[in-house]
Amino acid sequence: xxxxxxxxxxxxxxxxxxxxxxxxxxxxxxxxxxxxxxxxxxxxxxxxxxxxxxxxxxxxxxxxxxxxxxxxxxxxxxxxxxxxxxxxxxxxxxxxxxxxxxxxxxxxxxxxxxxxxxxxxxxxxxxxxxxxxxxxxxxxxxxxxxxxxxxxxxxxxxxxxxxxxxxxxxxxxxxxxxxxxxxxxxxxxxxxxxxxxxxxxxxxxxxxxxxxxxxxxxxxxxxxxxxxxxxxxxxxxxxxxxxxxxxxxxxxxxxxxxxxxxx
Numbered sequence: 001x002x003x004x005x006x007x008x009x010x011x012x013x014x015x016x017x018x019x020x021x022x023x024x025x026x027x028x029x030x031x032x033x034x035x036x037x038x039x040x041x042x043x044x045x046x047x048x049x050x051x052x053x054x055x056x057x058x059x060x061x062x063x064x065x066x067x068x069x070x071x072x073x074x075x076x077x078x079x080x081x082x083x084x085x086x087x088x089x090x091x092x093x094x095x096x097x098x099x100x101x102x103x104x105x106x107x108x109x110x111x112x113x114x115x116x117x118x119x120x121x122x123x124x125x126x127x128x129x130x131x132x133x134x135x136x137x138x139x140x141x142x143x144x145x146x147x148x149x150x151x152x153x154x155x156x157x158x159x160x161x162x163x164x165x166x167x168x169x170x171x172x173x174x175x176x177x178x179x180x181x182x183x184x185x186x187x188x189x190x191x192x193x194x195x196x197x198x199x200x201x202x203x204x205x206x207x208x209x210x211x212x213x214x215x216x217x218x219x220x221x222x223x224x225x226x227x228x229x230x231x232x233x234x235x236x237x238x239x240x241x242x243x244x245x246x247x248x249x250x251x252x253x254x255x256x257x258x259x260x261x262x263x
Contacts, residue, residue, distance in 0.1 A: 015074035019064025030101035033063035036110030040070030084115035117205030137197035217241025
């Protein structure tokens with residue numbers, strides 16, 4: 001019988017994190033799901049639908065929100081990859097205790113792929129599914145900065161992965177990383193995240209990736225496929241896919257294969 005529970009647990013700094021635990025009878029398999037930057041994993045369509053598919057295959061899942069996102073408490077403005085890693089560690093510990101499954105699997109989107117890199121030596125993830133992984137932070141931060149700057153200065157110039165370095169103002173980028181008044185869609189964010197990642201490429205954590213399934217949209221303009229500096233042995237390129245991979249024609253290209261890979 002399927003059971004859905006709203007759960008909460010403390011992270012390492014004492015904030016209450018919340019998530020949705022979905023089970024369907026007894027299972028020896030469990031999956032942790034982690035969303036991208038400033039996203040609510042508990043409510044995003046792709047994670048809810050994936051959790052339902054996993055339950056059909058008698059696989060327990062926990063989708064949780066990071067500090068300051070969605071249902072969870074805490075201050076989002078202090079977000080860093082290191083802090084997200086700590087949240088994932090706390091969630092993994094909770095899921096193993098709650099489910100009784102020692103070697104859990106993981107599905108994560110975008111920035112969370114960076115956060116699990118440093119955990120791979122501490123947590124034995126049985127299988128890992130990376131959705132649109134934003135691993136090459138060094139170049140991506142400069143790409144996003146250039147896109148934003150040119151939209152304001154010369155909107156007639158369209159910036160893409162192939163030409164952004166031609167328009168990058170490195171001095172202004174470095175100055176921008178130090179700003180303390182930067183805002184996201186709905187939060188402030190401090191400079192710590194930018195200083196942490198402006199020279200970091202997390203691709204090296206995934207050189208040995210036999211247990212990893214990489215899923216990426218062919219038309220992702222937020223994290224272009226070309227940004228990756230690692231080749232995955234298991235890969236699904238979603239035709240016409242954007243960054244979120246949630247539109248039905250995109251979702252249908254990867255969901256069954258992802259569940260099969262984990263199962």
